[in-house]
Amino acid sequence: MATGIKVGAELEAPRKAIFRLTWKTLLLAIAALVVLLSVIRVITGANDITSGGTMNAAIGLAVPIAMAGLGGLWAERAGVVNIGLEGMMMLGTWFGAWAGVQFANPWAGVVAGLVGGAVGGLLHALATVTFGVDHIISGVAINILGLGVTQYLSKQIFTGMQGGGETQSPPIPGITKVSLPGIDGPLSSLEKQHIFLLSDLAGILRGLFVDVSLLTIVAILLIPLSFFVLWRTAFGLRLRSCGERPVAAESLGVNVYKYKYIAVVVSGAMAGLGGAFLSIVASGIYREGQTAGRGFIGLAAMIFGNWRPGGLAAGAALFGYTDALQLRGGGLSVHALLLVVVVLLVAVTVWQATRARVRPAAIAGVMAALVLVYYLVTDTIPQEFTQFTPHLVTLLVLSLAAQRLRMPAADGVIYRKGQTG
Template sequence: MALDTASQSGDAMTMPTPPSRRRLPGWARGALWAVGVIAVLSTASYATGVNTLTSTNTAQTALRLALPILLAALGGLWSERAGVINIGLEGMMILGTWGAAFGALHGGPWVGLLAAIVFGALGGLLHAIATVTFNVNHIVSGVAINLLGLGIAKYLSTLIFQPLSGNPRQSPTVDTFDTYSATFLSDWLSNLEKQQRVGISDAAGLLNGLVTGVAPLTIIAILLVPVSYLVLWRTRFGLRLRSCGENPVAAESLGVNVYAYKYIGVLFSGALAGMGGAALVLLQGGGGYLENQTNGRGYIGLAAMIFGNWRPGGLLGGAALFGYADGLQLAGGGKAVLALLYGAVLLLGVIVVVQLFRRQWIAAGIGVIGAGILYWIYWANDSLPGDLIPYTAHVVTLIVLAVASQRLRPPKADGARYRRGEGD
């Protein structure tokens, strides 16, 4: 009997285990998403006859409007991975817009960018002092930073810009960054776009907008995405910083200076948010400080970070989505936004099929209802009311957060109060 048991145990030990499913790497999943989005936009453009969905002008505008959101989202990533919730991104961006205009007025766009980074970092320093040193509630401190940033920018604008511009709400016109184009590639993509081939011309139009009229700040902002990933996920420094957002007591027991890493994360967060403010001032279409210039982009950046599940690649997709929605309403107006609703119906149709394949009946039913509502809005209107169009990006933000909320995994100690030695 014992021999039989041993034999059965031996058979169990030698039985081959089924191979585990290997997930695609992040860059491959991102590429598949990009191809899928282009396919949906191409189909919607062909079905509705609205070429603006995939035009070069729309892509250029979307890229310019996505940059402040992307930089604010990266700022939120650095702070929250260190365990500090940063609702104050909006206020740090406001400080960045004023600093960018002030610096550019006295030394050109590069000085303006440096000044924006400094002013944003100062906002981050105030948030770090309040939350890390004095254990103030992170939400309360962030709201205070937003109000303080708005008040400081308004006061300094009245004090310094009003004698020069005659208006306390704006600065004099400042120099912006020069733009550059990949001429050969841009000409080739333009020819493809003009041929109006389904799919090919749509992809060419979108890609052409990404290589035409690109400013140095644009390149820096995009490069900061892989740099942030490499630093936070592939270095000892990044591991220690993220450990402060997951379990600061355990990190402290291993000799990590949790206070220092939290300060570094929030300072970087403010600096990146300040760069986001600089993007509003120093890129084409800016040219100076204007009161309420950020228009809630700090909050949208926070939403993009949450949509991206606190990962650099994910927040890049979120920033691109919100920037595209904002740019489309500027480039194409109400008809283009309606055409985007048609594209959303197509995307929901694909999602419903996937949910049915997975036998997730409730999710599939909700998707059918959502697609029906969006299609009714598209069918019943020739164009959206002009008063609603400027809020396209904000509506997209709410919808995306509602859909994405089921799969989120924030850092475990994000927003938690910490005192040195409390784990002893």
């Protein structure tokens, strides 16, 4: 298999080299962003943009998106497009709530959510891998099935339960939250003083390390674990080869069908975990429609992250942060965020100009000017616009990231065993 691994490692070689995010670059980018947010906070007085409450809420809102995106990553790295993540998340929310209530144990709900999502993934794998159904059609069918199944089961099981009904479950026991000992008081005191940079760092650290659900920690650890499995093991190399050149992988003895099945089932389980998080941790109750398109936003986060775990996590954090900001800070905080957008667009303009890309530079420059004018002539953002902020950010980051995307070569391609091309 040594030869197989060597050849498999070269599967992506014919493609043009793309930018790789290093730890040094990532840390510098995070430091620059924190300084920028601190400056904006001082200028605008919008203290919520770096508050501990906003950061804690952002993590809670980012986790379901990250799990859906991670599910998409597993499937698409094996060559199976999975737009059925939303339906798998729905199954995770319902089964997580049902088991959490039935066994009076939230961790039983987590396991049931994983299984519910994995069943959705298994159906998607059966349709796409075994029967060769178009991946998009199968994904849409899974979304419809997830909605129909959860609506039916809610009416049959939750109706008549104390606190339950046709569209919601009874309250679910909560999962323990933990904090780093001895840091809440000092960080909270420093945050309230609104000192440039120091208070912002205190707010961010308090949001990250105070009152964090154990399930949040588990979900976050799944991101580096997935990176290790997919990029640092022979198993992951074989799985990724199925998404790049399945014919070549089969010629080297890789069971392409098996690896695609594993990837799509794991994909469904990850999405189901995100759904279970929504019902058990985020709200403590199942409600119909509570996924609210997060499966699709997770797919967008995966694309923004260029089909890699680190970029996916950054995309999920961005979407979670904008969602938390509009929920906690309202129009004032989102209005302050416009200045951040202006600075980032100016940076994109300069970057594109230095690469002699006149048209993208001009577009980014015009957008920066328009956003700046809007900021100067307004004092706040209408409520209707703030609610749309996360979706708008989704569109913006995808449009700005489109030029550097590199999807797996055989992603979405229907594969039949024994084919020669």
